[in-house]
Amino acid sequence: MSLREQLCAYGRRAVELGLVIGSSGNLSVREGDLVAVTPAGAALDRLTPQMCPIVDVEGHLVEGDLQPSSETPMHLAVYAATGAGAVVHTHSVFGTVVATTMTELPPVHYNALLLGGAVRVAPYATYGTPELAANVREALAGRKAALMANHGGVTVGATLEEAFEATRLLEWLCEVYVRGLGVGAPTVLTGEQLDAVVERALNPPAFPRRASS
Ligand SMILES: [Zn+2]
Numbered sequence: 272m273s274l275r276e277q278l279c280a281y282g283r284r285a286v287e288l289g290l291v292i293g294s295s296g297n298l299s300v301r302e303g304d305l306v307a308v309t310p311a312g313a314a315l316d317r318l319t320p321q322m323c324p325i326v327d328v329e330g331h332l333v334e335g336d337l338q339p340s341s342e343t344p345m346h347l348a349v350y351a352a353t354g355a356g357a358v359v360h361t362h363s364v365f366g367t368v369v370a371t372t373m374t375e376l377p378p379v380h381y382n383a384l385l386l387g388g389a390v391r392v393a394p395y396a397t398y399g400t401p402e403l404a405a406n407v408r409e410a411l412a413g414r415k416a417a418l419m420a421n422h423g424g425v426t427v428g429a430t431l432e433e434a435f436e437a438t439r440l441l442e443w444l445c446e447v448y449v450r451g452l453g454v455g456a457p458t459v460l461t462g463e464q465l466d467a468v469v470e471r472a473l474n475p476p477a478f479p480r481r482a483s484s
Contacts, residue, residue, distance in 0.1 A: 274300045274307035275320035277431045282315035284435070285361060290442060291315050296361035296423070297340035300431040301350055304328045308346060310337035341399035345425070348404035349411060355427035357434040365445035366424035376418065377459040379448055381468040385440060386426070387414035388465065395420035416441045 272280065277300050285291040285298070296315060299308040307325050309315060324335030330347055332339065340346070346358045369376050369392070376383075376390040383389065393410035396403035407425055410417035415437045416426045424441050428434030451457035 273320065274302055274305075274325070275323040278307055278309055278323045279318045279320060281359075281431055281435050282309060282318045285359075285438075286314070286316035288439070290361045290363045290438060292362070296359075296363075297342050297346070298357070298359050298431065298435075299340075299343070299346040300357040301328070301355070305333060306346065306350065308339045308343050310335070311340050313337070344399065344401060345404040345407055348401075348408050349425070349427060352408045353411060353427055355434070356429045357431040358425065358427055359431070359434040359438045360423060360425045361438060361442075362423035363438070363442045363445075365449050366418055366442050367422070368449050369445045370418040370423060371421045376445060376448060377457075378465060379451065379457045379459055380444060381460060381465065382440060383444055383460075384465060384468055386416040386437060386444070390414065390416050390418055390441065390444070392418040392420050395422070398422065418445075 278298050281298055285296060293314050294312050297309045299306050304327050305325055306328060307323050309318060310322050310324055313322060322337055324337055324339040325333045326339055326343060327333055328347060328350055342360055349355060349358050374392050378389050391410040393406035396406055407417055407419060416424065418424050426434050426437035426441055428437055448457055
């Protein structure tokens with residue numbers, strides 16, 4: 272699948288899964304110094320490959336008739352800082368709820384480790400600005416996900432599939448936390464408990480083979 276075809280496929284999926292309503296999110300995927308990005312203001316479930324602009328990592332338009340997403344500077348800042356292969360940004364409901372109420376999503380489930388642990392909320396700045404890009408870059412240090420205050424979430428991956436799955440996981444973790452608050456005070460895992468998960472994942476027990484008769 273070409274980079275632009277990937278944007279169309281994952282754009283559709285993001286809308287189908289309710290992670291994005293209309294144009295309230297943007298995706299990009301990189302190959303070398305070229306980045307295919309979703310166009311500004313377009314519904315993500317109605318993209319065609321030709322609609323998706325290609326820019327270079329410095330932000331010059333290389334191909335396409337439509338303007339790149341207004342959040343393209345943030346995507347490019349993330350590529351420069353992380354060397355990621357793809358970036359996904361959405362205004363998904365539970366991610367946005369956490370981003371409007373907290374400064375960090377605490378790790379209440381061990382799968383938070385797949386995103387690097389507690390997810391930081393980048394301080395608020397106007398969408399599309401270099402200031403927001405800088406805040407997100409900082410919040411992503413050592414993480415695969417960050418939240419943007421009063422705005423939404425952003426995830427990275429080596430591939431668009433990886434970045435997309437990180438967005439699904441981020442939304443799930445935020446939903447568990449928010450729903451947990453409705454029942455009681457969610458227990459946050461300790462550093463020791465998280466270290467034990469890493470240890471276990473690195474050393475899975477082997478099942479002994481039954482002797483054949
Ligand atoms: Zn946004």
